[in-house]
Amino acid sequence: MTQVHTTPTLQVENVSIRFGGVQALIDVSFSVTTGDFVGLIGPNGAGKTTLLKIIAGVLRPDTGRVLLDGEDVTKLATAARVKRGLAVTHQIVRPFRSMTVLDNTALAAGHRVTSNPLGALFHLARKREDDHARTLLARVGLGGTEDKPVSALPLGQLKRLEVARALAVDPRLLILDEPLAGLNHKEAATQADTVAALNGEGVTTILIEHNLGEVLRVCRRLLVLDGGRIIANGEPKAVMADKTVREAYIGKAGDDAAA
């Protein structure tokens, strides 16, 4: 047999996008192998969320391609990419606030089988979806909150709900946009542990995060964006030791000495 298993889960090829006068991404290329755990870091405005949106099909790149398991999905809608195993969590959490935690999670599962999840919520085998949702909520540490309205959850729990909602589609590739933002030290560590456990079960993971301590603790590879370009891609220690990375990202404080 040929090496089918070596096809990367995700390939981003020469992706560029401009918003008016802002060149948000410039010729971005990288690939993520199956099972990998990549930390995507970079200063605010570097283009991280834009890159996630292009991978998810929320935005179309001006040039370049996105491939999932070797298939060009650049022109496919988000739902079609979800069917191929992609799930994302968003930097800005936007759950259906008046619904319960359980309904929110079960609703997300509907995306797996239909592009009309709200309809699916009422027509699918509801019991099965609910059971699945309960399992997912327990996984992210939200057991016991099933019947609460989402509006009653503090940020730490909303961020976990985002992960449960993403898991509802049973993803093979999970991309999380700042899932630790706004969490205290302990909550951030717990959430990072949850993501690491998912990766340990084989979910290929890209973690977009500013919390460098947690990124370095859990990720196996680092990708650094700055000003829309990839400036480093590799083993975390080597990337963090890289002079360009230090100057662009970490070393802003270091500039004081030079000034």
Ligand SMILES: Nc1ncnc2c1ncn2[C@@H]1O[C@H](COP(=O)(O)OP(=O)(O)O)[C@@H](O)[C@H]1O
């Ligand atoms: N919809 C948009 N319209 C105009 N400019 C945008 C839009 N989305 C992002 N940008 C700009 O693109 C750049 C990258 O933004 P973003 O991807 O959100 O960065 P990050 O997530 O790394 O903080 C920023 O300069 C931002 O202002």
Ligand SMILES: [Mg+2]
């Ligand atoms: Mg962002």
